Amino acid sequence: MTEAVIANEQGFISRSLWNATANPSQDYPALVGEQECDVAVIGGGFAGLSAALHLAEAGVSVCLLEAETPGWGASGRNGGQVVPGLKEDPDEIERRFGSELGGRMVRLSGNAGYFVFDLIERLGIDCGASRAGWIQPIHSEAARTTVRKRFDQWQRRDAAMRMLDREETAALLGTDAYLGGMLDQRGGNLHPLNYALGLAEAAARAGARIHGHSRAERWEHEGGGVRIHTAKGQVRAGKVLVCTNGYADGFSGAIGRTVVPIRSIQVATEPLPAEIAASIFPQGHSASDTRRLLHYFRKGPGDCFVMGGRGDYSQGGTEHQFEVLRKASVRLYPRLAEARWVHHWGGYVAMTVSHYPQLLRMDDNVWAACGFNGRGVAMATALGKVIADAARGVPEAELDFPVTQVKPIPFYFMRRYAVAAAVAWARLRDGLGR
Template sequence: MEHTASYYAATTNAHQPWPTLQESIQCDVCIIGAGFTGLSSALFLTEAGYDVVVLEAARVGFGASGRNGGQVVNSYSRDVDVIEQRYGKEIARLLGSMMFEGAEIIRDRIDRYAISCDYRPGGIFAALNGRQLQHLSEQQRRWQQYGNTDLTLLDERGIREQIATERYVGGLLDRRGGHLHPLNLALGEAEAIRRHGGRIYEHSPAVAVNYGTPHRVRTPAGEVSATFVLFAGNAYLPGTLEPRLSHKSMPCGSQIVTTEPLSRDLALTLLPNNYCVEDCNYLLDYFRLTADNRLLYGGGVVYGARDPADIAALIRPKLLRTFPQLRNVALSFSWSGNFLLTLSRMPQFGRLENNVYYMQGDSGHGVTSTHLSGKLIAEALRGDAERFDAFAGLPHLPFPGGRRFQVPLTALGAAWYALRDRLGV
């Protein structure tokens, strides 16, 4: 399988391909999946001196890591106030202390390895009504308590100076957020892994895992013997490979379009400071400018990871609701990608067997939280598992209705929250 026909795939940096595994090899750590979770983990581990093999069924960054909106958004899909209500003050303190770390790791990777991925600082959470703006004011206070002082609350005049639309009544600017070309970030991290002696194999899906001493991971034409195994496939991990990872999570599809290149003047009238934006709705819209002055716009969720027949027909009305001045602008790319949703909207970390780990289910906040998770698994393998276990101790709740009814029941719940968004309650 090759990359989907996205804007990102059409603008990748030149790179050397990785081979297909066709022999039996040994290593310290075998990682299944070459998305951000697997790549971040492999890079931290190779930097620490581990012999690492990464198996990828398709291409590096094939899944959500190479298809997402490219927004570097801090925190998790549930903010620290919800974490405290559900899990208590101590867990909130531990997870809160890490919620800006993923973005810092990304910036460090870009600088340390000179990764060309069009990084631009600054992101805005946009409020469509007074209730959402009040929530952002409370979010600013909470984030400041955890050390992020690079925040500015925007009133209606302030947000119109940042976004050329009348949709929003205010927003929160986070200068520690930002946006980038995610596939080029993934490819740059893979090159850094290669530089440290790590081995990546493309078109080498794991088809079976036999647990033992050592663990053995089979591919169609080869086998990896490893002391440690890490499942990092997220929404693209086959349910038959390790069924224990699939019944408490659900793949979901998200859709993105990009316009044709805009003139620089037009692009900068839309987003004068080149910040990325996501709104505060339950089923949110998000958008930003690309390096070549296209507007990239995404929104909505398809539960169960089905690809819509006409992505442009779904997203273009959302884009024009925000920017009606683009009604005569053509769309150049449209694509879909899957992310893994959990019922709690919190990442799922844990252990399956002795020296067998998994990390999955970032629920739409994967760009930053996957980079944090790579650091945490490296800490755990070195013997300091406190921060990994702060996530691993969270309950992994099954979706109501089991596998058969999880999609319709989740969609029903989402429709309820979407109605609340429209009513502003």
Template sequence: MSFNPPVFEDPARDSFETSLWHETAIAVPRYPKLSGRQKAEVVVIGSGYTGLSAAIDLAAQGKDVVVLDAREPGFGASGRNGGQVIPAFKYDPDGIAKVYGEELGEAVLDMVSKTADVVFDLVRRFDIACDPRQTGWIQAAYGSSGIDKVKSRHRQWQQRGAPVELLERDELARQTGTGLYPLGVLFRNGGTVQPLSYARGMAIAAASIGARILAYSLVRAIEPDASGWRVSTADGSVTAARVIIATNGYNTPIWPGLRESVVPLYSMQIASPPLPPELSRQVLPVVEAMADTRRLVWYFRKDRDHRFVIGSRGPFKARPSESDARTLVEAACKLFPALRDTAFPYRWAGRVAMTTDQIPHLHQLAPGVFAALGCNGRGVGMGTMMGKILAAASMGAERQVLPYPVSELHPIPFHAFHRVGVHAMITCYRMLDQFS
């Protein structure tokens, strides 16, 4: 099989510009570009959380791993997300059991519940300087339907032994500083990281145990080869028996139908300067990360220097304007009226890969070629976990022992018109949220 796509998206069109995470992240090493012909046991395409997690597991097993990225580690959504480590799917446990069946559903639930611990264990193992705080994550109820959802979510996870707690209005307000929500569920094993530092630290960890990280090496073709597969860029190629594709929302058309199996959406964030101590004590004083149950979710947190960060769905562009950020400024002031005189000099966006069923997809695209994508806004924990699963799958783990099902690739019909459909959906969701 050979596929040489005629058109590529240029990742260079994205820019960190006014990103808080870029300003405060640990330094990125100067990784070389791919040049000439090289060999490896496994080629990983994409150096976000998923690809780097897979590379770490493979290199730890002594495998010869090459990681290729169009830019540098963490440049995509792994360096642009909210840094919230969420140990839950968008589906509740009962819903997961319905989707996967009782036996596999329990394995998936067990895997999902461990995603946050996997992140923080990895951080401790390699001493990654990413400001890790496993102080919990709260999902707050928005509207009457949100109350029912939060109660049900708490009950279902509690029945399965997860470290969750239901917070009534007064206790929720005490822990978060906002009285906007009537109810919330606290996942005690959740938390936060500096997302770009986490990605860069993962790359440093992978390289320290033998993985070869190659930057500014945009993959242009994946072709069969006598050794298995040849992965080519403009300046060279790597042949390997196995290939892992971990490009998620930053897919280019290197494999037929893969890019068309997800819908990329932009999630936008803004951030304040460090809040004065008195003000900081009023904003997320106990649990420093939360999100709500809106259809167009508000998610917010503080960083290590007490900056307030809030995000939600953004326009279809990588560089949001001051005008684009206005709705998030208004949201911040609605949550915390004390922020009404606070400036928000930082704003940025990143592409999130969404699937039609709102769950990640794991694919075997051909013998020796695997992909995982579609974390649906749960990328810090789920991406890290999916990388481990990809590593196991690429090394020949039987499907029945994997904690996640391998599914067929199904491109979304009329994918070329996804922006029209998504724009209509967002408009509808925004109206429904206003009347919830």
């Protein structure tokens, strides 16, 4: 990332709801001098923090380097919606990966929300976690067929879900804008930055050495391990886990070129009057709708309203896109017409061509977890544990997710045009109700 990109990202953070309502955090000093550890983790988002936590708890000596502060990347900025499952539905996953591995992937991803909530409970993380469930409201007849198919497949696997008719969807959301919905009771929502800060504290308590303001600049193989250089120090590690996701820079090299960072943005109101707040998500659910360019929305701390959607990929810029989100919110909830919008922020979601997250192996020493396709609250936490297991020596065949080689996306330099074209195509299809 260039200095200008980092400055822009800092600007977003200063306008973020999560930053304004964050718990006080301990300081994580920069790495100075030389250190040794079994495993070095690069990147302090959910994936890196979960990996560091699980390694430290298993008695492995671990050192985590974060370029800024824990939770600075997507993990501290997202919608905080805990969404179980992968983009593809269970039958498709099992067809693609076979019933044995595919079955394990389905269980891992289906239970990823439980994994997060159980971790929060076990570690006593104060992040407003709500297990109310996640709703996928349906915007078109074609989407209803897709969601019904998804629901039937999970039903056969005894997942805690149910279909909602139009009236119940309207009652749980507080808007009658949707045709119906699916309630996934395995999901919920939380304060993402406080969750990341809580994971960092727990990892440090378990013995992980966490260094903020320590951008990993380069690495080289040395002996049987790897030496990593920061501006003021070096870490010598047996293994390295690269967890830089949509914020990958030159250090991540080819690993970064396996994902496409896509801007997603959010807006939030000031705390709503009690009577309006009580009419929106009265039972504490959150929702991401079925559009390709989806809207995701919920209430946040102090009963404010939070709406998220895609960043800008045409003329108009991000400020224009914030206005698009504010208008979309008022269309769904006319009671928000007079609300004051006081927070505006965004960050990079890392997408993969396959829509699957990736566990990558560069060589015997260097691994990566990335590409959570907008579902990283649950999946980055879950795969952080899986990659920690890999680093501890659990054989690949026993992991609940496949490990693949690093294969950068061809013509990566064209990605901006490809994303703009994909967004225009998705907008057209959403407009046609497909």
